[in-house]
Amino acid sequence: MSQDLPVTSYALLGLLTFGEPITRYELKQRADATLRFYWVAPAMSQVYSELDRLHRHRLVRRAGQGRGTTYELTRKGRAELERWLEESEVGFPVLKHPVALRLLLGALVQPERTEQMLRDHLDALAAERIALEDVRRGLAGADGPGETYRYPALVADWGLSYLGHEQDIVKDLLERLEAGRSE
Amino acid sequence: MSQDLPVTSYALLGLLTFGEPITRYELKQRADATLRFYWVAPAMSQVYSELDRLHRHRLVRRAGQGRGTTYELTRKGRAELERWLEESEVGFPVLKHPVALRLLLGALVQPERTEQMLRDHLDALAAERIALEDVRRGLAGADGPGETYRYPALVADWGLSYLGHEQDIVKDLLERLEAGRSE
DNA sequence: ACAGCCATGTAACTCGTTACATGATTAC
DNA sequence: GTAATCATGTAACGAGTTACATGGCTGT
Numbered sequence: 001m002s003q004d005l006p007v008t009s010y011a012l013l014g015l016l017t018f019g020e021p022i023t024r025y026e027l028k029q030r031a032d033a034t035l036r037f038y039w040v041a042p043a044m045s046q047v048y049s050e051l052d053r054l055h056r057h058r059l060v061r062r063a064g065q066g067r068g069t070t071y072e073l074t075r076k077g078r079a080e081l082e083r084w085l086e087e088s089e090v091g092f093p094v095l096k097h098p099v100a101l102r103l104l105l106g107a108l109v110q111p112e113r114t115e116q117m118l119r120d121h122l123d124a125l126a127a128e129r130i131a132l133e134d135v136r137r138g139l140a141g142a143d144g145p146g147e148t149y150r151y152p153a154l155v156a157d158w159g160l161s162y163l164g165h166e167q168d169i170v171k172d173l174l175e176r177l178e179a180g181r182s183e
Numbered sequence: 184m185s186q187d188l189p190v191t192s193y194a195l196l197g198l199l200t201f202g203e204p205i206t207r208y209e210l211k212q213r214a215d216a217t218l219r220f221y222w223v224a225p226a227m228s229q230v231y232s233e234l235d236r237l238h239r240h241r242l243v244r245r246a247g248q249g250r251g252t253t254y255e256l257t258r259k260g261r262a263e264l265e266r267w268l269e270e271s272e273v274g275f276p277v278l279k280h281p282v283a284l285r286l287l288l289g290a291l292v293q294p295e296r297t298e299q300m301l302r303d304h305l306d307a308l309a310a311e312r313i314a315l316e317d318v319r320r321g322l323a324g325a326d327g328p329g330e331t332y333r334y335p336a337l338v339a340d341w342g343l344s345y346l347g348h349e350q351d352i353v354k355d356l357l358e359r360l361e362a363g364r365s366e
Numbered sequence: 367a368c369a370g371c372c373a374t375g376t377a378a379c380t381c382g383t384t385a386c387a388t389g390a391t392t393a394c
Numbered sequence: 395g396t397a398a399t400c401a402t403g404t405a406a407c408g409a410g411t412t413a414c415a416t417g418g419c420t421g422t
Contacts, residue, residue, distance in 0.1 A: 006409065007281060014288045025373050038283035043411055048375065067373065067418070078291075085285060085292050090300060092307055093280040098190065098273050100221035100341060105197045106334035108261075109268050117273060124275055145363030151289035154359065158283060158352055165348040169341055176337065180328030189381065208401050226383055231403065250390070250401060 005053070010084050011039050012050050013059060013077060018148070021063055021070035024051055034152070037132055037159045103173070111181050118174050122167060129163045132156060188236070193267050194222050195233050196242060196260060201331070204246055204255035207234055217335070220315055220342045286356070294364050301357050305350060312346045315339060 015030050016022070022030070028047045035041065042050070051071055054060045059077035063070045073081070099121045106114045136156040143153035198213050199205070205213070211230045218224065225233070234254055237243040242260035246253045256264070282304045289297045319339040326336035 007284070008409080011284055014284070017288065017291065023373080035284075038278055038280040038287075040277065040279065040410090044373090045375080045377095045412085046410055049410090069374095081288070082291050085288060086296065090285065090303065091281045092311065093278060093282065094223065095221055095276060095278050096223065097221040097276040099276065100338050101190070101194055101197070101218075102268060102273065103341070104221075104334055104338045105200065105264070105268060106337070107331075108200065108265050113269065120273070128275065148290075150363070151287055154289070154356055155283050155287045158286070158356065161352050162348070165345070169344050173337060173341065180333070191381080206401075223382090227401095228384085228403080229382055232382090252402095 004084060004088050005057075008040065008042060008046070009050050009054060010081060011035055012042070012047065013054060013073065013081050016060065016071060016073050017078070017081070018152070021072035023068060023070055024048055027051070027071065034135060037128075037135075038155065099170075111177065115174060115177055118170050118177070122170055122174075125163055125167050125170070129160065129167075132159050132163065136160060187267060187271050188240075191223065191225060191229070192233050192237060193264060194218055195225070195230065196237060196256065196264050199243065199254060199256050200261070200264070201335070204253035206251060206253055207231055210234070210254065217318060220311075220318075221338065282353075294360065298357060298360055301353050301360070305353055305357075308346055308350050308353070312343065312350075315342050315346065319343060 012027065012031065015027060015035065018030075024047050025044075028042070028044050031047070032041050051060060054077070055062065055071075057080075058074055059080055060071045061074045063072065099117065102117060103114060136153065139149040139153045139156060142149045144150060195210065195214065198210060198218065201213075207230050208227075211225070211227050214230070215224050234243060237260070238245065238254075240263075241257055242263055243254045244257045244260075246255065282300060285300060286297060319336065322332040322336045322339060325332045327333060
């Protein structure tokens, strides 16, 4: 492999390392349930095209045909995933935060609008947190050192801590806005 | 305007609301200095094409020609930006976090590799924080309620708090990894 | 029977990037 | 003079999305 694939390819390949061979549809669900918290939730059509590419590169193997075809890593796929983890550059996280972007432009709208947006964001954060707590619970029991879900559990804890802190920040911002408004 | 433009268009339009008319080159620098912390740092070529589009829609006005042409909001541009802030859906933040993605796959590499990655990430976070602290200092003095940089200052504080918390989480993860390894 | 989900696939489009190309201005 | 930075622009590409289309399976 002379050139790296896009990161999302490796992310999907990585999801295949947990458990049994799965269908593309199931892989999409797994991505929606886990990957979306710290990477992306790829469109269904992208799951199809990415798996086609991974198959062309012999990094995954199909089993069965037609409806219910499952996919699993090949030995080459695992080796390539390990190589990528070892050799490729990691890169800094990218955050696309529409709420922060709109807060930046708060001067253009009524203060109440901005405050309402932050309150709505608090609701969304609470919902997101519940979803991630569900994921975290599903990992419990096999999350100790050396166990299957150790690393996924660490990532989930990371996400939960992030969401909790985000809630704290937004509450604090709301207070500062309200305090400034009544001056 | 029957259809929303991409969010990045509004982001760039929004950056034009602060201060005097600027060139596209300066707009790119402004984006690199501020927008990148919570949205994206668009490529130079995208700044050109986005401003072309904004100009086609009469949302920005050019002044001068050739080298040094500056851009500023039109009245229509400001109205459209306000409309977008009021009417469009906000959407949940998207985080693309290569470090978390690799931590998920920690089982595939030597533990020392993962720990080194987290230490490198701590360094990167410290550097990012210094850069954002510079930005924050530049806003001080006009960041009170009702002042020009009030909202940008709130966003910068948000970012600083986020980075600080991220540092704490990563330190904690490192300790958990090291503790688990010596069992 | 019918609704809803499961499941698979294609086509068109666009956002955004990288690579390429050019030349003016400034600092040393 | 020459290197670095300022500044402007085009072309090709690719990742990822939305929209479209089809049909099997399952529960009521």
